Amino acid sequence: MNKDKPWGGRFTEATDAFVETFTASVGFDQRLYRHDILGSLAHAQMLAHVGVLTETERDAIAKGLKQIEAEIESGAFAWSVALEDVHMNIEARLIDRIGDAGKKLHTGRSRNDQVATDIRLYLRDGIDTVLAAIRRLQLAMLDVAEREADTVMPGFTHLQVAQPVTFGHHLLAWFEMLVRDAARFRDCRGRVNVLPLGSAALAGTSFPVDRAYTAKLLGFETVAENSIDAVSDRDFAIEFAAAAALLMTHLSRMSEELILWSTSQFAFVELSDAFCTGSSIMPQKKNPDVPELVRGKSGRVTGNLVALLTLMKAQPLAYNKDNQEDKEPLFDTLDTVLGCLRVYTDMLPAMQVRRERLSQAAAAGFSTATDLADYLVRKGVAFRDAHEVVGRAVRLAIESRRDLAAIPLNELQQFSPQIGADVYAVLTPEGSVQARNHVGGTAPAQVRAAIHRARERLASKPQ
Ligand code: ARG
Numbered sequence: 192m193n194k195d196k197p198w199g200g201r202f203t204e205a206t207d208a209f210v211e212t213f214t215a216s217v218g219f220d221q222r223l224y225r226h227d228i229l230g231s232l233a234h235a236q237m238l239a240h241v242g243v244l245t246e247t248e249r250d251a252i253a254k255g256l257k258q259i260e261a262e263i264e265s266g267a268f269a270w271s272v273a274l275e276d277v278h279m280n281i282e283a284r285l286i287d288r289i290g291d292a293g294k295k296l297h298t299g300r301s302r303n304d305q306v307a308t309d310i311r312l313y314l315r316d317g318i319d320t321v322l323a324a325i326r327r328l329q330l331a332m333l334d335v336a337e338r339e340a341d342t343v344m345p346g347f348t349h350l351q352v353a354q355p356v357t358f359g360h361h362l363l364a365w366f367e368m369l370v371r372d373a374a375r376f377r378d379c380r381g382r383v384n385v386l387p388l389g390s391a392a393l394a395g396t397s398f399p400v401d402r403a404y405t406a407k408l409l410g411f412e413t414v415a416e417n418s419i420d421a422v423s424d425r426d427f428a429i430e431f432a433a434a435a436a437l438l439m440t441h442l443s444r445m446s447e448e449l450i451l452w453s454t455s456q457f458a459f460v461e462l463s464d465a466f467c468t469g470s471s472i473m474p475q476k477k478n479p480d481v482p483e484l485v486r487g488k489s490g491r492v493t494g495n496l497v498a499l500l501t502l503m504k505a506q507p508l509a510y511n512k513d514n515q516e517d518k519e520p521l522f523d524t525l526d527t528v529l530g531c532l533r534v535y536t537d538m539l540p541a542m543q544v545r546r547e548r549l550s551q552a553a554a555a556g557f558s559t560a561t562d563l564a565d566y567l568v569r570k571g572v573a574f575r576d577a578h579e580v581v582g583r584a585v586r587l588a589i590e591s592r593r594d595l596a597a598i599p600l601n602e603l604q605q606f607s608p609q610i611g612a613d614v615y616a617v618l619t620p621e622g623s624v625q626a627r628n629h630v631g632g633t634a635p636a637q638v639r640a641a642i643h644r645a646r647e648r649l650a651s652k653p654q
Pocket of ligand 1: 216220276302303306512514515516
């Protein structure tokens with residue numbers, strides 16, 4: 192006791208207690224309990240298989256672990272900070288319950304390969320859940336795209352009206368982003384699905400472990416080749432976070448569009464009341480909170496990715512306690528992604544698409560100027576000359592405050608004698624989208640064909 196110092200005794204005491212909580216992870220890693228128990232069951236089974244445990248010991252361990260699982264699920268399990276993490280909490284409770292056999296479970300294993308195994312099992316399930324959630328959102332998008340395959344709207348570049356497109360085609364652009372997101376998660380899953388157990392602390396174990404046997408029990412595709420690498424690297428978790436950050440970036444871009452489209456200036460869509468909230472002071476307000484929150488949450492997922500990259504970056508081989516910090520960003524990433532996907536899946540089909548308003552907007556802003564140029568090319572004018580001619584026609588339209596389609600034929604013919612009465616068909620947004628009739632184009636028939644192919648692509652994917 193530092194009685195000389197007014198703060199001494201207290202400080203030492205407080206520091207010890209604080210370090211205990213400071214180094215503990217049980218507050219958050221208890222979420223791994225199911226996967227921790229799964230890993231332990233397989234490990235015990237393997238130890239019995241190679242003769243390190245007796246069958247009686249194995250059975251006692253299995254029974255004890257299953258009881259502990261039930262105890263945790265019922266909420267009766269007393270988690271202890273003094274026991275630091277989920278692994279030691281469960282192991283201590285096992286010894287409590289079954290005695291000596293429990294003390295043998297950790298033979299040939301370290302918390303280092305144990306935790307790496309737990310996270311891989313957990314993430315594998317997490318990825319499967321995310322893939323199923325992406326698929327549900329994709330199916331919702333296809334339904335809306337089908338409903339709006341004929342709906343014309345302005346397409347934008349630089350957020351300036353560019354050319355007419357169909358609403359269905361725009362939604363299929365969103366769909367494609369998700370196709371690649373799902374592919375990234377699937378690809379990452381292959382590298383997650385590798386067994387670390389058997390690596391022990393870092394050098395492997397002196398017991399005759401059968402790693403392939405454990406891998407098979409746990410559904411891992413392969414065993415990690417190198418024990419030092421297996422307990423240390425979390426690159427698979429970083430990949431997961433990167434795939435999630437990209438997915439969230441896509442959802443954030445969609446959100447930005449929905450927010451813009453919901454303004455009275457655009458008025459392209461109206462989100463259902465169920466996905467908006469009001470203002471406590473302005474009675475007229477209906478705010479697009481859900482897309483705004485999704486856009487905001489993309490920030491935390493990108494933050495989680497950066498946290499994980501930074502966490503890994505300076506670590507020497509092999510395991511370091513730094514890695515304990517991988518869990519919260521991972522859990523948060525998974526929760527955030529699943530929440531956003533879910534809310535989008537419900538929100539999109541409930542959104543009202545304001546077709547009349549979209550069609551008016553599609554006709555404005557000289558969106559069919561390119562169609563006029565293409566028309567002249569078909570009449571034998573070189574594209575660069577046609578571009579120039581249409582530019583001058585647009586100038587006249589701007590100066591006289593008319594749309595291109597409102598300029599009479601004789602006036603249009605001043606710019607090029609090749610312009611005939613049939614020009615007005617190409618100056619409508621409907622004509623413009625119909626004309627883009629090729630794979631990947633915006634014509635309603637192409638959108639329907641693309642939706643058909645999209646459904647087939649989804650059906651052919653295992654997940
Ligand atoms: N709670 C630790 C983690 O999350 C488990 C592994 C600890 N291993 C050790 N040797 N301290 O990483």
